[in-house]
Amino acid sequence: MTANPRGPNAVDRHVGSRIRLRRQLLNLSQEKLGEELGVTFQQVQKYERGTNRVGAGRLWNLARVLDVPVSFFYDGVNEGAGQPGFSEGDQTPIVDDFIQSADGVALAQAFARIKDSKVRRRILELVRTLAAEEAEATATEAAS
Template sequence: MSVNPRGPNAVDRHVGSRIRLRRQLLNMSQEKLGDELGVTFQQVQKYERGTNRVGAGRLWLMGRVLDVPVSFFYEGVSESMTQPGFSEGDQTPIVDDFIQSADGVALAQAFARIKDGKVRRRILELVRTLAAEEAEAAAAETAEV
């Protein structure tokens, strides 16, 4: 199966994830964003998934509607994203998956409101402990099979 050179690539998907992130941070629906851009909510979904590329003029308008500079949509893009696959130490896929989930956005918003560093570290330790316990349970379940 050959890759369509005119189709969306990793950068298109990154831009889409940044659109989704900003829209969710503003508690804006896909329908509302689509109305502001003059497109359907289905088109907004395609932009956010990176299925369809966002043209320069539409991206500029999107920046105005979402109250961010166009550069916001490209923050975090690195040269490694344009290469097939990611380097072993690259955390980009994990971060993207987290931000794509509604729980991830809600958790990030709530966590950002906590200013006490000790509290933030305790929350991080709690999450790490819960994740380790879940991994141990999954490993035990797999060993039983």
């Protein structure tokens, strides 16, 4: 089965994920962003998922509403993404996956407000310890 050449591709999905990231960082709902753009929240959802492509004029309006340069939406696009023969697969950096989740955005915002470097290091040590314990528990379950 061949992909629809007119359908969204990896770049469209990347742009959508950047729209979502910026919207979340600004604490805007999909409904509010849709109102600002003159579209429904369902259309915003489709843009964010990369289901629908974002046209040039709409991207320009998104940049204005989200207070970023248009280039923001393309930051981090892999070379060759969206071209035949290239696949995004598991190459998405872990940081992108993290920051695209609501919990990731909230954690990053809260962590950034902590100014004491010793406290920040302790939090990092705690998270590493919890992750190691979870990995060990998962390995133990798999072995049983």
